[in-house]
Amino acid sequence: MSANEASWDRIARVIVGIVLIYLGFSSVIDGGLGILVGVIGFIPLITGIVGWCPLYSVFRTSTK
């Protein structure tokens, strides 16, 4: 599992993830949709930290 994300890609994912987590678990988005958004926020966050995107691997692409 080698990294397939460039630094800018990783930073962007981390920022998007943090924003989604905040929007999801604050009162900005109410109800189940908020929780869903918050949980989805962990996906870009974790893929950004790890530096590896499974979708990039599936489509054999990379930003690196």
Add this chain to the structure above:
Amino acid sequence: MKPDLDAVAEGFDTVDLVVIDAAADPEAAKALRVFGSPTLIAVRDGVELARFTGRRTRAELENLFQETAAGDPATLARTSHSDRVVGTVAGVGVAGVGLALGPAWLLVAFGAAIAVLVNLPRMSRPRRWSRRK
């Protein structure tokens, strides 16, 4: 990274630099258990001190050569600079969001754990190399 690697290697008479093109020699890459590119492996007296995959800064390469010459694996196997920056930003960000939400201690703990873990030195398990027949 290759120009930096060559430049740093020139300054170390006691460390030999061996470069293997994994695409041109897949058998060697397989034998060395290399699964990503670029992979750096530090070996001293037949013992693998450390290995890591990913680009390294020139300062990190100089540190790698210095520590390989000294034979100290503890300081060799550190997470790369970019990994530490991304992980720290992510950890502090998540912890900040956790503090802003109440606080939500689970998020605070998760963020703090990320920030701490990416900055811990990673010990690599020393592995003795055998000569290929």
